[in-house]
Amino acid sequence: MVTNDLFPPQALPPDPAHVAQLRRLLHEHAHLYYVQDTPTIPDAEYDRLFQELQAIEAQHPELVAPDSPTQRVGGRALDQFASVRHAVPMLSIRTETDTDASGAQNFDARVRRELGLDESAPAVEYVAEPKFDGLAMNLRYENGVLVQAATRGDGEAGEDVTQNVRTIGQIPLRLPKDVPPILEVRGEVYMRRDDFERLNEQQRERGQKSFVNPRNAAAGAVRQLDPAIAAQRPLSFFAYGLGEVTPEQTGGPAFGTHYELLQALKIWGFPVSALVGIAQGAPELVAYYDLIGQQRDPLPFDIDGVVYKVNSLALQRRMGFVTREPRWAVAHKFPAQEQLTTVLGIDVQVGRTGKLTPVAKLVPVFVGGVTVTNATLHNEDEARRKDVRVGDTVIVRRAGDVIPEVVSVLLDKRPPGATEFTMLRQCPVCASAAVREDGEVDYRCTGGLFCSAQRKQAILHFAQRRAVEVEGLGEKLVDQLVDGNVIRILPDLYRLGLTSLASLDRMAAKSAQNILQALEKSKQTTLPRFLFGLGIRHVGEATAKELARHFGSLDAIMDASLEQLLQVSDVGPTVAQSLRTFFDQPHNREVVDQLRACGVTWQEGPPAPVTPTPLTGKTFVLTGTLPTMSRDEAKDQIEAAGGKVAGSVSKKTTFVVAGVEAGSKLTKAQELGVAVLDEAGLKELLNDRA
Numbered sequence: 001m002v003t004n005d006l007f008p009p010q011a012l013p014p015d016p017a018h019v020a021q022l023r024r025l026l027h028e029h030a031h032l033y034y035v036q037d038t039p040t041i042p043d044a045e046y047d048r049l050f051q052e053l054q055a056i057e058a059q060h061p062e063l064v065a066p067d068s069p070t071q072r073v074g075g076r077a078l079d080q081f082a083s084v085r086h087a088v089p090m091l092s093i094r095t096e097t098d099t100d101a102s103g104a105q106n107f108d109a110r111v112r113r114e115l116g117l118d119e120s121a122p123a124v125e126y127v128a129e130p131k132f133d134g135l136a137m138n139l140r141y142e143n144g145v146l147v148q149a150a151t152r153g154d155g156e157a158g159e160d161v162t163q164n165v166r167t168i169g170q171i172p173l174r175l176p177k178d179v180p181p182i183l184e185v186r187g188e189v190y191m192r193r194d195d196f197e198r199l200n201e202q203q204r205e206r207g208q209k210s211f212v213n214p215r216n217a218a219a220g221a222v223r224q225l226d227p228a229i230a231a232q233r234p235l236s237f238f239a240y241g242l243g244e245v246t247p248e249q250t251g252g253p254a255f256g257t258h259y260e261l262l263q264a265l266k267i268w269g270f271p272v273s274a275l276v277g278i279a280q281g282a283p284e285l286v287a288y289y290d291l292i293g294q295q296r297d298p299l300p301f302d303i304d305g306v307v308y309k310v311n312s313l314a315l316q317r318r319m320g321f322v323t324r325e326p327r328w329a330v331a332h333k334f335p336a337q338e339q340l341t342t343v344l345g346i347d348v349q350v351g352r353t354g355k356l357t358p359v360a361k362l363v364p365v366f367v368g369g370v371t372v373t374n375a376t377l378h379n380e381d382e383a384r385r386k387d388v389r390v391g392d393t394v395i396v397r398r399a400g401d402v403i404p405e406v407v408s409v410l411l412d413k414r415p416p417g418a419t420e421f422t423m424l425r426q427c428p429v430c431a432s433a434a435v436r437e438d439g440e441v442d443y444r445c446t447g448g449l450f451c452s453a454q455r456k457q458a459i460l461h462f463a464q465r466r467a468v469e470v471e472g473l474g475e476k477l478v479d480q481l482v483d484g485n486v487i488r489i490l491p492d493l494y495r496l497g498l499t500s501l502a503s504l505d506r507m508a509a510k511s512a513q514n515i516l517q518a519l520e521k522s523k524q525t526t527l528p529r530f531l532f533g534l535g536i537r538h539v540g541e542a543t544a545k546e547l548a549r550h551f552g553s554l555d556a557i558m559d560a561s562l563e564q565l566l567q568v569s570d571v572g573p574t575v576a577q578s579l580r581t582f583f584d585q586p587h588n589r590e591v592v593d594q595l596r597a598c599g600v601t602w603q604e605g606p607p608a609p610v611t612p613t614p615l616t617g618k619t620f621v622l623t624g625t626l627p628t629m630s631r632d633e634a635k636d637q638i639e640a641a642g643g644k645v646a647g648s649v650s651k652k653t654t655f656v657v658a659g660v661e662a663g664s665k666l667t668k669a670q671e672l673g674v675a676v677l678d679e680a681g682l683k684e685l686l687n688d689r690a
C-alpha cells in the first residue's frame with residue numbers, strides 16, 4: 001500500500017451498521033461453534049472479525065456494549081461477589097435414592113394420587129432429562145441481552161457471577177429478536193470430563209492442586225474472583241428451565257408443556273441435551289432410567305441421575321410445591337460415583353515397561369457401578385500431594401471409563417501415627433534399583449526382563465488378542481509359568497510341552513492340550529501383530545501397522561536408521577529412539593530370532609511406496625463418544641492411516657464417525673448425504689490396511 005505522509009489516513013468514524021453487522025456475525029458464528037458444534041467459517045476468519053471489532057471498540061469506547069462478543073473476557077478481579085435476589089426462587093428437587101425401578105414407579109404413583117387419577121385414567125406424560133452434575137445458574141436476559149448470571153445460593157438469593165459466566169462460549173450473550181423482553185433461563189454449568197482431565201493434567205504439570213471432580217472444578221471456576229482465570233477454565237452449559245419471564249398477558253410466551261419450552265430454548269440458541277425425552281407413565285420412566293444408566297459411562301460429562309418432570313405446565317401448576325420442592329418433579333439418582341472407604345495399604349506395582357505405580361489397597365466399596373478394591377495413586381508426586389496414608393479414610397471416585405481414583409483424604413479421620421508414603425528405591429519384585437530420571441515423574445525398575453514382573457507383563461502383552469493371541473493364556477497361568485521358572489524368556493513359551501504344562505497346579509490335561517493348540521495357532525500371525533506384541537515402548541498397534549506397511553519386513557525395521565524411521569508418518573523422535581534402543585540390544589534381537597526359529601511366521605511384503613495410504617484423501621469428522629476409543633485414539637489412528645480429521649462437516653467430508661450424544665454434526669451429515677460410520681465401521685476401515 002502506498003501512503004502519503006502529507007495526508008495520513010483519517011480515522012473515519014466507524015459506521016454503526018458495520019459494527020452491528022460484525023457483532024451479528026460473531027454471535028452467529030459463536031453459536032455455530034460452541035452450541036451447534038458445526039463451525040462454518042475457519043477459526044482464523046472468526047479471529048479476524050473479532051480483532052476488527054476489538055480495534056474499533058478500542059478506538060471508540062462509547063460503542064462498547066455489554067453484549068458485544070468482545071466482552072466475554074474482561075473486567076477486573078473482584079473482592080467478593082454481589083448478592084442477587086432471585087425474582088423467582090430457585091427450587092430444589094426431591095431426590096429419590098432408591099435406584100430400582102420402584103424409584104420411578106413410586107413417583108408416578110404419587111403424581112397420579114395427587115392429581116386424583118384412578119387406575120383407568122391414561123398414563124401421565126413426563127419429560128425425562130439427565131441430572132447434570134454441575135451447578136445451577138440463572139441467566140437473566142433483558143431485551144435479549146445477557147445482563148446477569150447468578151448462582152442458586154440458598155434459592156432466594158445467590159451470587160452475581162456475570163463476569164465469569166460471560167466467558168462460557170456456549171452461553172449466548174444476545175438472543176434473537178423475538179424473545180420475551182424479560183427472560184430468565186435456568187440450567188446447569190458443568191465441565192466436560194475431557195476438559196476436566198486436561199485441566200487437572202495441566203494443574204499437575206504446573207505443580208498446582210488438582211481438582212477433585214468436574215463439579216468442583218466447575219464450581220471453582222464460576223466462583224473465581226478473577227475473570228481472567230475463570231476464562232481459562234473450560235465450562236459448558238445445558239438449559240433445562242425458566243425463571244422470571246414476561247407474562248403471557250403482556251406479550252410473553254404461552255407454552256403448554258415443559259417440552260415445548262425446551263424446544264424454544266434450543267431455538268433461542270441455548271444448548272439443550274439431546275438425551276431429553278418424553279415418557280408416558282411409569283414403564284417408560286423406568287426404561288429411560290435404564291437406558292441413560294447404560295449410557296452413563298461413555299457420556300462426555302458426569303450425570304448423577306435423571307430428572308422426571310410432569311410435561312403439562314397446567315398440571316404442574318395444579319400440583320404446586322411442598323417446602324421449596326415442586327411436587328411435579330423428582331430426581332432419580334444413579335449409584336454414587338464417589339464413596340468413602342479406608343486405605344488398607346499402599347502397594348507398588350511394576351508395569352510391563354518397569355514403571356512403578358503406587359496403588360492404594362482399599363476396603364472393597366461399591367462405586368460407579370463396580371466394586372473397587374484398588375485405586376491408582378499415579379506416581380510418587382501425586383501420592384504425596386494427596387498425602388494418602390495407610391489407615392486413612394478417603395473418597396474414591398469412579399466415573400465413566402476412567403480408572404478408580406482416590407480423590408481426597410478426610411484428614412480429621414486420620415489415625416494417630418499414620419506415616420507419609422515414600423516411594424521404594426528398589427523394585428518390589430526383583431530388588432533391582434528403581435530410578436527416576438530427570439524430568440520424569442515415574443520411577444522405573446532397571447531389571448528389564450530379569451524382573452519377573454516385567455517378564456509376566458511382557459508375556460501377557462505378547463499373548464493378548466491384539467498381538468499374536470494365545471487363547472487361554474491368562475494371568476494365573478503366566479504367574480505359575482514365570483514363578484516356577486518354566487518360562488524365562490518369551491520363546492520359552494513355544495518350548496512348552498505337555499508334561500511341563502500338565503504338571504502345573506490345577507492344569508488339567510485337557511486344558512494343557514488346548515494351550516498347546518492355541519500356541520500352535522498363534523505362530524501364524526501378521527507382522528504388525530508380532531511387532532506390537534514385542535512390547536516396545538511407545539509402539540502401539542497403530543504405529544506397528546504403520547511400520548509394517550512402510551518397511552514391509554521385520555529385518556528392514558530392525559535395521560532402519562533413526563532418519564529412516566522418522567520417515568514413517570506415525571513416527572516421531574520418541575518412537576524412533578525407542579525402536580532403535582530396543583533393536584540395538586543384542587538380547588532383544590536374540591528373542592526375535594528364537595521366536596522365528598520356533599516357527600512364528602508372517603507374510604512380508606515389499607516396502608510400501610511412500611504414498612498413498614488407504615485413507616489418503618479421506619476426511620473424517622468425529623462426533624459424540626465412541627464406545628471404546630477415545631477421540632484422540634480415533635484421530636491418531638485415522639491420521640496414521642493417511643486420513644484427515646476435520647472439525648466440521650461439509651460436502652468435502654468423506655465420513656462422519658458418530659458415537660453417543662452425537663449432535664448436530666450427525667444431522668448435518670445426514671442433510672448433506674455424507675456417509676456415517678460407527679466405531680466398528682471405522683475399525684473395519686482401519687483394519688483393511690493390516
Ligand code: IVH
Nearest residue numbers: 091092093129130131132135136240307326
Ligand atoms: S430442574 C424445579 N433439571 O439439580 C426444578 N435440575 O435439586 C428445578 N439439576 O440444583 C431444577 N440437572 O442444579 C433440573 N435436568 C435438570 C437438572 C437439574 C441437574 C440440578 C439443579 C438443581 C438440582 C436440583
